[in-house]
Amino acid sequence: MSQHAHLIDLVSSEKSVEILCVGDIMLDRFVYGSVERISPEAPIPVLKIEREDAMLGGAGNVVRNLLSLGAEARFCGLVGEDEAGRTIAGLLNEDDHCCANLLLDKNRPTSMKTRFMASNQQMLRTDHETVAPLSQNLQDDLLLDVAESLGNAKVMVLSDYGKGVLESETPTHLINLAKKAGIPVIVDPKGIDYSKYRGATLVTPNRKELSEASRMKCGDDASIVAAARHIIETCGIENVLATRSQDGMTLVTRGGDVVHLPTQAREVFDVSGAGDTVVASLALALAHGASLSDGAKLANVAAGIVVAKIGTASVYSEELIEALHHQDLSQAEAKIVQKAPAKDRITRWQTQGKTVGFTNGCFDLLHPGHISLLKQSASQCDKLIVGLNSDASVKRLKGDERPLQNEMARATVLSSLACVDMVVIFDEDTPLELLSHLLPDVLVKGADYTIDQVVGADLIQQNGGRVFLANLEDGFSTTNTVNKLKKS
Incomplete structure (x- = not known):
């Protein structure tokens, strides 16, 4: 199984899941044109408008991402009684997998951002909005809508853009409703007071937001973790996922676990709405x-x-599945390591307190017996290294017709397995020289050997390690398979 097989299965699952999003929805308008001259009235460019476009923005972009990822989306929020509000309603109703409960507020306009674009450059943005909290009647109506929408929801997302929907006590009441229904709550936060999200399963601030909310510097890994823990302890939030632009993400849990994830972006053109994508994909997972x-x-x-x-x-x-497949291939290639850098990596693992295991073989045609050996090997250690006989070595051991697959093909197949952490190709007939260089903690061989017959057993034991004999799966042999193919 590949490193990301379970994530690929999750994204490609035919099982329908419903996710409820509550928050500040807005209309994103884009006005495209060209600039050919400067205005005679003032030193500003004149935009000759060629076309206009509109799409869901704010919490609406969370909904767009949920739908594009294959989820069933429900939305609860508010718009004004105006053309922008009617456009939002129409966009939400375009998709049969979306169900929206929109409250109407006669006293405020629908939030709308209009961007003026020329030659793929943004020239100006105008915001049409009111950020005052909802009236008590509208707050009550929103809570009623959410309570009625929780029935089949698996996750609730609160998308706070600071436009008034998630102000005062409203987030607390919404989180309590979700908790009573037994569903997790993900919050894309706004402002500096995260206590209003008390009880949330997860908040997803960016670096700047985390620094402002915690009133702590957030420069390096340690400071990010400290700020996240401060939010967890003082605001009653269960977990924090801090998004850090070029530095990736950091997940900090109430239980004390910390996971640093390096950035996956190859090119960055526009970070607009990236936070919405984060909460939508998290909610799907x-x-x-x-x-x-x-x-x-x-x-x-x-x-x-x-x-x-x-x-x-x-x-x-489809894009997400393709990216996960690409990562699997890249990570598999990164696992194939030469002897010198392999030793450096092993030393680092052992310094971190990890147990390093080693097994070896030709692995010409990978079969269930091989898989069983590798899984048993991995169960004995934190990191598993596979020593792989080179083509020349296999030829000397198995005959001129072998190997059937060259060493890079065999190494690539092995490195694509989740239970394998490193593949090192060696040219000798036995792995003794490689073992003396790497000095793993556990040496694994098949139970058709006795410990005194295992090459390198004395070396590993004298170095404080141990030898494990794995059970063999009967009836599987590459040599027998080849012979059968010859006879057929």
Whole structure:
């Protein structure tokens, strides 16, 4: 199984999950044109308008991402009685997998951002909005709508853009409703008072937001973790996922676990709406029963995709699956290591207190017997190294017709397995020289040997390590398979 097979299965699952989003929805308008002259009235460019476009923004972009990732989306929020509000309602109703409960407020306009674009450059943005809290009647109506929408929801997302929907006690009441229904709550926060999100399963501040809310510096890994723990302890929030732009993400849990995820972005064109993609992909993962750690990994990959797009964009499940496959291939290649750097990596693992195991073989045609050996080997250690006989070595051991697959093909197959952490190719007939260089903690060989017959057993034991004899699966042999093929 590949490193990301479980995440790929999650994204490609045909099982339908419903996710409820509550928050500040807005309309993102884009006015495109060209600039050919400067205005005679003032030293400003004149934009000759060629076309206009509109899409869901704010919490609406969370909904767009949920839908593009294959989820069933429900939305509860508010718009004004105006053209922008009617456009939002129409956009939400375009997708059969979206169900929206929109409250109407006669006393405020629908939040709308208008961006004026020329030659792929943003020239100006105008905001049309009111940020006052909802009236008590509208707050009550929103809570009623949410309570009625929780029935089939697996996760609730609170998307706070500071436009008034999630002010005062409203977030607390919404989180309590979700908790009573037994569903997790993910919050994309706003402002500096995170105590209003007390009881939330996870908040997803960016670096600047985390620094402002904690009133602590957030420069390096240690300071990010300290600030996140401060938020957890003082605001009653269970977990924090801090998004850190070029430095990736950091997940800090109430239980004390810390997971640093390096950035997945190859090119960054526009970070608009990346936070929406993060919470949507996280929500999808949790809705399918994934762990927070796996959800963060999925969100990190999704964010790396969306920042390479222009404008407020969403990520499609097909893109996410392709990116996960690409990572598997890249990580598999990174596991194939030469002897010298392999020793450096092993020393680092052992310094971290990890147990390093080693097994070896030709692995010409990978079969269930090989898989059993590798899984048993991995169960004996934290990190498993596979010593792989080179083509020349296999030829000397097995005959001129072998190997059937060259050493890089065999190494690539082995390194694609989740239970294998490193593959080192050796040219000798036995792995003794390689073992003396690497000095693993555990040496694994098949139980058709006795310990005194295992090459390198004395060396490993004298160095404080141990030898484990793995049970063999009967009836599997590459040599026998080759002979059968010859006879057929």
